[in-house]
Amino acid sequence: MRWFNLTKLRGNARRLQEAGWRILGVSRRFARRVWPFAKALQPAASLLEWAKRVDEERNDLLSLVRDMEAEFLTTGAGLARVAQQLGKMQSVCQSLTDLTLGGGQDAAVQFAFQLLKKAEDLMLASYDQYDHVFATFGELQQWLSQLPKQHEQLMRVLLPLNVITTAFRIEASRHAPEVREVFFMLAAHVNQTVSEVRGTLERQFDALAASERMTRKLMAEISALIQKHRNEAAATLEASRIHLRALNEALSSSGVGAAELSHLSQSVRRHIGGLVMAQQCQDITRQRIEHVGEAMTEMRTHLNEVQPSAPGAYLETRQFIFRAAHIQLQQVQGVFDELNSAAETLKSGIQGLRAESGAATEVAVKIGGAALDAKVANESQVSIGEILAISKQAVQKIADILAAFEPLQARFMDCSSKAAVLARDVRYAALNAQIFAIHAPDGGTLEALAGQVRMISDEALQQVGQMGRALRHTEAMVNNLRERLTDFQCLGQAEQEILTDESECSRKKLSELEGAIPVLIQQITLQQGAFVQSVEEILGQVKFPIAVATANSRSISFFHKLLAWGGGGALALPADSAASQKIDSLKSNYTMESERRAHTSALQPALVAVRPTDSEPSIELFGELEPQSPAAASSPCDDLSVTKTAPTAHPSAPEEPASSTELGGNVEFF
Amino acid sequence: MIRVLIIDDSSLTREFHSHIVKDAGFACVTAVDGMDGLEKATSERFQIILTDINMQGMDGYEFIRRARQNPDYDEVPIIIISTEAKELDKQKGFTAGANLYLAKPTDADRIVESMKMLLGKRGGL
Numbered sequence: 001m002r003w004f005n006l007t008k009l010r011g012n013a014r015r016l017q018e019a020g021w022r023i024l025g026v027s028r029r030f031a032r033r034v035w036p037f038a039k040a041l042q043p044a045a046s047l048l049e050w051a052k053r054v055d056e057e058r059n060d061l062l063s064l065v066r067d068m069e070a071e072f073l074t075t076g077a078g079l080a081r082v083a084q085q086l087g088k089m090q091s092v093c094q095s096l097t098d099l100t101l102g103g104g105q106d107a108a109v110q111f112a113f114q115l116l117k118k119a120e121d122l123m124l125a126s127y128d129q130y131d132h133v134f135a136t137f138g139e140l141q142q143w144l145s146q147l148p149k150q151h152e153q154l155m156r157v158l159l160p161l162n163v164i165t166t167a168f169r170i171e172a173s174r175h176a177p178e179v180r181e182v183f184f185m186l187a188a189h190v191n192q193t194v195s196e197v198r199g200t201l202e203r204q205f206d207a208l209a210a211s212e213r214m215t216r217k218l219m220a221e222i223s224a225l226i227q228k229h230r231n232e233a234a235a236t237l238e239a240s241r242i243h244l245r246a247l248n249e250a251l252s253s254s255g256v257g258a259a260e261l262s263h264l265s266q267s268v269r270r271h272i273g274g275l276v277m278a279q280q281c282q283d284i285t286r287q288r289i290e291h292v293g294e295a296m297t298e299m300r301t302h303l304n305e306v307q308p309s310a311p312g313a314y315l316e317t318r319q320f321i322f323r324a325a326h327i328q329l330q331q332v333q334g335v336f337d338e339l340n341s342a343a344e345t346l347k348s349g350i351q352g353l354r355a356e357s358g359a360a361t362e363v364a365v366k367i368g369g370a371a372l373d374a375k376v377a378n379e380s381q382v383s384i385g386e387i388l389a390i391s392k393q394a395v396q397k398i399a400d401i402l403a404a405f406e407p408l409q410a411r412f413m414d415c416s417s418k419a420a421v422l423a424r425d426v427r428y429a430a431l432n433a434q435i436f437a438i439h440a441p442d443g444g445t446l447e448a449l450a451g452q453v454r455m456i457s458d459e460a461l462q463q464v465g466q467m468g469r470a471l472r473h474t475e476a477m478v479n480n481l482r483e484r485l486t487d488f489q490c491l492g493q494a495e496q497e498i499l500t501d502e503s504e505c506s507r508k509k510l511s512e513l514e515g516a517i518p519v520l521i522q523q524i525t526l527q528q529g530a531f532v533q534s535v536e537e538i539l540g541q542v543k544f545p546i547a548v549a550t551a552n553s554r555s556i557s558f559f560h561k562l563l564a565w566g567g568g569g570a571l572a573l574p575a576d577s578a579a580s581q582k583i584d585s586l587k588s589n590y591t592m593e594s595e596r597r598a599h600t601s602a603l604q605p606a607l608v609a610v611r612p613t614d615s616e617p618s619i620e621l622f623g624e625l626e627p628q629s630p631a632a633a634s635s636p637c638d639d640l641s642v643t644k645t646a647p648t649a650h651p652s653a654p655e656e657p658a659s660s661t662e663l664g665g666n667v668e669f670f
Numbered sequence: 671m672i673r674v675l676i677i678d679d680s681s682l683t684r685e686f687h688s689h690i691v692k693d694a695g696f697a698c699v700t701a702v703d704g705m706d707g708l709e710k711a712t713s714e715r716f717q718i719i720l721t722d723i724n725m726q727g728m729d730g731y732e733f734i735r736r737a738r739q740n741p742d743y744d745e746v747p748i749i750i751i752s753t754e755a756k757e758l759d760k761q762k763g764f765t766a767g768a769n770l771y772l773a774k775p776t777d778a779d780r781i782v783e784s785m786k787m788l789l790g791k792r793g794g795l
Contacts, residue, residue: 072682077685278775280776281775283678283722283753286680
């Protein structure tokens with residue numbers, strides 16, 4: 001049973017194996033019949049698939065350019081708006097800077113500082129005058145201290161006159177009555193005069209001493225007052241300076257902030273300039289991509305129109321696609337190199353813009369924080385008012401001093417003149433006595449006595465003369481002082497009036513400043529806010545760098561796949577084939593060279609006279625232009641050319657030589 | 671006010687140049703290609719023209735050549751602003767009758783300076 005089962009199993013396996021071989025044979029036969037059909041369908045599907053993919057890639061590339069243009073138009077408008085905002089902000093910042101930092105004479109704080117300085121100078125000049133008054137008064141006191149001694153000496157000189165007049169009377173009594181009467185009268189006159197001299201001089205000197213005491217007292221009072229005044233003035237000046245300094249610091253801080261913001265604006269302008277420069281890549285990119293697009297349309301048409309069943313057509317198509325893709329890959333690679341570079345510039349510009357925008361916010365906060373405190377401006381104004389009041393008092397005190405010296409000066413004149421008159425009277429009396437004595441019989445003794453009286457009177461006159469000189473000197477001193485003080489008073493009053501006017505002007509300026517600065521700061525804050533918002537909007541709109549990176553990767557990858565499908569250029573394309581001619585057509589028609597050729601042919605007649613200079617980078621034309629310097633020729637910004645009219649060109653011939661220096665080293669004039 | 675004709679097929683460039691020109695205090699009109707530029711130039715007078723080269727329809731060289739045939743534009747300064755920066759392109763521009771050649775990208779200051787210089791030379795400013 002078991003043996004039977006084993007034999008049966010072996011028989012089944014053999015049948016199974018035979019059935020397998022039969023199936024395999026049928027499959028092979030079927031495959032041999034179906035394969036040619038499958039083989040014919042595969043290239044057609046592949047060609048259609050690649051045509052579709054080429055079309056898609058073309059659309060993607062053109063879409064990239066359109067999106068880029070739309071984005072640049074939007075961001076360009078945004079950048080223009082930012083530039084306008086910056087212009088306004090810069091203008092307001094400039095106004096704030098002018099108000100706070102610049103403006104020289106017109107700047108309110110500088111004006112106030114100058115006013116303060118003038119008031120201080122006036123006060124110092126007043127103090128100089130006071131010092132001079134005190135010095136003169138000290139000298140005057142020295143002179144006046146000599147007067148009592150001179151007075152005493154005069155009295156001593158006059159003292160013998162009493163004895164002499166007595167002797168006169170005794171001697172006269174021995175003479176005839178008419179002689180006696182005369183000499184008695186003379187003696188009485190001398191006695192009376194001496195008595196008057198004594199009395200008058202006593203009174204005058206007492207009055208002088210009293211005046212001097214009064215003046216000294218007044219001067220002491222004035223001196224104390226002036227010292228107090230000085231201390232007050234110093235304190236007030238210091239307070240004024242502190243107020244003005246605080247005001248100045250607040251203003252400076254705002255001004256520095258405004259200047260910083262203005263500087264930032266310039267920096268932002270540079271970034272905007274960079275962004276705009278980067279955006280200009282769009283123009284050339286658009287042209288190139290359009291060329292690539294047109295070439296890809298040709299490629300797609302070729303792929304669609306090819307008959308894969310035709311002998312060699314499939315391979316030739318792959319070769320055509322390989323070569324065409326190779327050309328376009330180079331074009332696309334070039335475009336993406338430029339776009340990547342523009343994207344880098346754009347990214348860097350955007351980063352710069354964002355950084356400047358952040359910095360601008362910080363500075364605006366700083367400017368706002370340092371906004372002018374109205375209290376500070378008010379305190380400055382009050383301080384200036386106080387200083388002016390003090391300087392006014394200082395000038396007024398000069399008048400007080402002049403008034404104090406008035407009685408003293410009058411006393412000097414009176415004292416001096418009266419003493420001289422009396423001394424002269426004594427001398428006249430002595431002379432008369434001498435004359436009478438000469439004519440009187442036995443008048444020798446009388447004559448001698450009269451001579452003694454004359455000598456004493458001469459001596460008294462000398463003494464009075466000395467006193468008079470001293471008094472006149474002191475009088476001159478007081479007069480000089482008076483003149484000087486009067487002059488100063490006039491000048492001081494005039495200066496005071498100017499200062500009062502200027503103080504009003506300063507008050508107005510400070511008030512204007514107080515009013516204008518908060519407005520300007522508010523404007524700056526608003527404009528800075530709008531600027532930051534605009535920058536943020538622009539930054540939000542910028543998709544270009546990411547779009548370029550994505551498209552770059554996709555497009556290059558696509559062309560590489562297309563190249564790989566094209567067979568890697570292993571097979572040669574017959575030069576006379578239609579595909580080869582199409583390649584030549586693609587090369588010539590869908591690169592920028594085609595435009596050049598079109599332009600050249602359009603301008604051919606005029607260009608005949610132009611020597612070719614493609615090999616030479618110089619911008620010198622037609623041998624007529626001034627040679628360019630090597631430095632200018634190698635200038636990296638060799639993108640600007642102005643030239644004189646070519647001899648074969650239109651008739652607006654030039655009169656002036658090329659002025660390369662006006663616009664840069666790469667200028668050619670026409 | 672000085673009137674400027676801006677010819678460029680790129681709307682972005684037209685916008686950019688318009689902004690620069692207006693910002694500098696000039697008035698401007700834009701055209702999308704040489705033909706459009708010629709039509710606008712004949713319908714109104716311009717004191718200076720900025721033109722691109724590579725444009726569909728009529729290119730910049732052809733526009734300049736034709737503009738120069740018009741006595742009204744015989745002396746009017748024409749500035750080429752083009753992406754083409756080869757020496758031969760410049761020669762072609764000057765041969766056609768341009769006064770100045772600027773290669774893109776170019777900054778606003780350079781464009782304005784160039785315009786002012788050319789206008790100044792002809793007493794336009």
